Amino acid sequence: MDEAVLIQAAQQGDVNAYNTLVLHYQDLAYNVAYRVIGDLDAAADATQEAFISAYRAIQRFRGGSFRAWLLRIVTNACYDELRRRKRRPQTSLEALYVESESPDDPLVSRAESPEAYTQRMELQAAIRNCLEELPEEQRVVAILSDLEGLSYEEIAQSTGAALGTVKSRLSRSRARLRDCLQGFEELLPAEYRLKVGS
Amino acid sequence: MDAVKASLDERDLILLNAYLDNELSAEERASFEQRLARDPALQAELRELQATVLLLGMAERVRAPRNFTLDPNLYSKPARSGWWRLGKITPLMPLAAAGAGIVGVALCIGGIALSRLGGGAAAPSVAMEAAAPQQEPAAMPPEAPAEEAAPEEAEPAAETAPLPEAFAPQEAQPQQAPAGAPSPTLVAPSEEAGGVFAAEEASSEADVATSPPLPTAAGDQERAGNAAEQGGRVIEPAPAQPSPDGLFGRPAGSPIGGVVVAALLLAVGLIILAVSLLLIFRQRGRGR
Numbered sequence: 001m002d003e004a005v006l007i008q009a010a011q012q013g014d015v016n017a018y019n020t021l022v023l024h025y026q027d028l029a030y031n032v033a034y035r036v037i038g039d040l041d042a043a044a045d046a047t048q049e050a051f052i053s054a055y056r057a058i059q060r061f062r063g064g065s066f067r068a069w070l071l072r073i074v075t076n077a078c079y080d081e082l083r084r085r086k087r088r089p090q091t092s093l094e095a096l097y098v099e100s101e102s103p104d105d106p107l108v109s110r111a112e113s114p115e116a117y118t119q120r121m122e123l124q125a126a127i128r129n130c131l132e133e134l135p136e137e138q139r140v141v142a143i144l145s146d147l148e149g150l151s152y153e154e155i156a157q158s159t160g161a162a163l164g165t166v167k168s169r170l171s172r173s174r175a176r177l178r179d180c181l182q183g184f185e186e187l188l189p190a191e192y193r194l195k196v197g198s
Numbered sequence: 199m200d201a202v203k204a205s206l207d208e209r210d211l212i213l214l215n216a217y218l219d220n221e222l223s224a225e226e227r228a229s230f231e232q233r234l235a236r237d238p239a240l241q242a243e244l245r246e247l248q249a250t251v252l253l254l255g256m257a258e259r260v261r262a263p264r265n266f267t268l269d270p271n272l273y274s275k276p277a278r279s280g281w282w283r284l285g286k287i288t289p290l291m292p293l294a295a296a297g298a299g300i301v302g303v304a305l306c307i308g309g310i311a312l313s314r315l316g317g318g319a320a321a322p323s324v325a326m327e328a329a330a331p332q333q334e335p336a337a338m339p340p341e342a343p344a345e346e347a348a349p350e351e352a353e354p355a356a357e358t359a360p361l362p363e364a365f366a367p368q369e370a371q372p373q374q375a376p377a378g379a380p381s382p383t384l385v386a387p388s389e390e391a392g393g394v395f396a397a398e399e400a401s402s403e404a405d406v407a408t409s410p411p412l413p414t415a416a417g418d419q420e421r422a423g424n425a426a427e428q429g430g431r432v433i434e435p436a437p438a439q440p441s442p443d444g445l446f447g448r449p450a451g452s453p454i455g456g457v458v459v460a461a462l463l464l465a466v467g468l469i470i471l472a473v474s475l476l477l478i479f480r481q482r483g484r485g486r
Contacts, residue, residue, distance in 0.1 A: 015274055019267035030262040044263055051266045055273060120258075127257045145219070146254035152221050167221075171211045178250040 007066060010058050018058065022051050025067065028148065029074045035143045036078040038132055042085065043078075050077040068150070068157035075140050075158060082136065122184075130180035137161075138173035145170055206239055214240060218247055296478065299471030306464035313456045 003024075009017035029050060034043035050073045061069055112120070131139050137159070144150045144158055155166045206214075216222050217230050234240050 013274060015268055015270040019270075022267045023265065026262045026266045027259070029266070031259050034260055035257070040260070040263070047262070048266050052268065052273075055268055123253070123256060124258055127254060142254065146251050147257050152216075152219070167212045167216060168208070170219075171208065171215045174215060174247055174250055175211065177254065178246055181250060181253055 003066060007058070007061065010055070011061070015055075018055050021066070025070055026051070028067070029070065032071060032074050032143055032148060033078050033081075035128075035131060035147060036075065036136070036140055037081050037085075038128065039085075042081050046077040046081045047074065049080075050074040053077065065154050065157060068154040071144065071148075071150075071154075071158040072160060078140075079136065126181060126184035130177050130184070133180055134173055134176055138169050138176070141166060141169040142173040142177060146174075206243060210240065211243070214243055214247060218244065218251065293474070293478065295470055295474035299467050299469075299474055302467030303464060303471060306460045306467055309460045310457060310464075313460070 003021070006017045006021050010021065026047065030043055030047045033046045033050070034040060037043050037046060050070070053076075054070055054073045057073070131142065134142065140159060141155055144155045145152075150158065152163055152166050152170075155161075155170075156163045159166065161169070213222070213226075213230055217227065217234075222230060234244065
C-alpha cells in the first residue's frame with residue numbers, strides 16, 4: 001500500500017495502518033538504535049519507545065521524508081537511552097564484544113568456517129568499537145550516512161542540524177573512523193587495510 | 199603522508215566527502231575533479247576515505263528481535279463525544295458558530311438599543327395619534343387617568359382636534375378607538391404605575407393601535423358595556439391587576455419584556471460565541 005495513504009490513515013487513528021509502517025521500518029530503526037547505543041536489548045527498548053512516540057506525534061507529520069522524520073524520533077530515543085546509561089552504567093564495551101559472540105547473537109551465521117567467522121567478528125567489533133569512540137552527534141551522522149545510506153538532506157532532517165553542520169560532522173567522523181580503523185589494521189583482512197600502499 | 203594531509207584544510211575534506219557521496223552539483227563536481235587530477239594529496243585522501251566507507255558498509259545488519267507493532271486495543275484513539283466532537287466534524291464548524299454568536303450578540307444589542315430609543319420617541323407620536331380618541335373619557339370615570347396616560351403636550355391637540363362623528367356614539371366602546379386611546383382595561387394599571395410608566399404604556403399601545411384588532415375585541419366591548427352600565431368603572435380581571443411591572447401583567451410587546459428577552463438572547467449568543475472560540479483555540483492548539 002502507498003506510504004502516504006498509510007500515514008494519512010494513521011493520522012486518523014488507524015493503528016493497523018500505522019503497524020504496517022512499523023513493520024516496514026522496524027529493521028532500519030532497530031539497526032540505527034543498535035549502532036548508536038551499542039546494546040541489543042537497550043536498542044530494542046529505544047526502538048519500541050520511538051515507535052510509540054512516533055504514533056503519538058504522527059499528527060504533526062507534515063509531509064516530506066517519513067523515514068527521516070521517524071529516524072529523528074529514533075535518534076532522540078537513543079540519546080535518552082544513552083543519558084540513562086551514563087547516569088547508571090550497565091555494560092562495558094568489553095562486555096558488548098563478548099555479548100555479540102554469544103550463540104544467540106543475530107550476527108552469527110552457522111554456514112561459515114571458524115576462521116571466516118572469527119575474521120568477520122573482528123571486523124564487526126572494530127567497526128562497533130570505532131563507532132563507540134565517536135562523539136554522539138558524529139556517530140549518528142556516520143551511521144545514517146555510511147551504514148544506512150541516507151542523503152545529506154535526510155540526515156539534516158533526521159538530526160535537526162543544518163546541511164553544513166551535517167557535512168562538517170560527517171567529514172570529521174570519517175576522519176576519526178579512518179584513524180581508528182587503522183588501529184585495528186592487524187585484525188583486518190588485507191583487502192580492508194586502509195594505509196595507502198601498505 | 200602526514201605532511202600531505204596537513205595541506206588539506208577542513209573545507210577540502212568536506213568537499214572530498216561530498217564528492218565521494220555524490221552530493222556535489224555538476225559544476226562543483228567538474229571543478230573538483232580537475233583539482234583532484236592535479237593534487238596527489240587529495241587523491242590519497244580520497245582513497246583512504248573510500249576504504250573507510252567501504253569498511254563501514256560491511257557492518258552487518260541485525261534483525262529486529264521482535265515486531266514493534268502497537269496493540270490496537272491499547273492505542274486506538276477513544277472517540278470523543280459531546281461538544282468536543284463538533285469541532286472535529288469540520289474545521290469550519292467553530293467559525294460558523296462564532297459568526298452566528300457574533301450576529302446574535304449584535305442583533306440583541308441592536309434590539310435593546312432600538313427598544314430604548316423607541317420607548318422615548320414613540321410617546322409623542324402616540325400622543326398625537328391619541329389626540330382624537332382622547333375625548334371619549336365621557337364614559338370614563340373621573341379618576342380614570344386618561345390624561346396621565348398621554349403626555350401633557352398632547353392635551354392641546356386633544357382639545358382642538360375635531361371629534362369624528364363616527365366615533366361620537368361609540369365613546370364608551372374602547373375597541374372602536376384603537377388609535378392610541380388606552381382602553382379602560384389598559385389604563386387602569388398605569389394609574390398605579392406612575393408617570394414614568396405611562397409613557398411606556400403609551401408606546402406599547404401605539405404598537406397595539408397599528409396592529410389588527412384582536413379576537414378578544416368582542417369581549418372588550420362586552421366589558422366596556424358593562425363598565426358603562428356601572429358608571430364607567432371597569433372591573434378588571436384579578437390576575438392582571440396586582441403586578442403592573444411583571445411579565446404577565448404587561449401587554450404583549452412591552453419594552454420591559456422585550457429587554458428581558460433580548461438579554462436572554464444576548465446571554466445565549468455570548469455562550470455560543472464562547473464555546474465556538476474555545477473550539478477554535480483547541481483546534482489551533484492541536485495543529486501545533
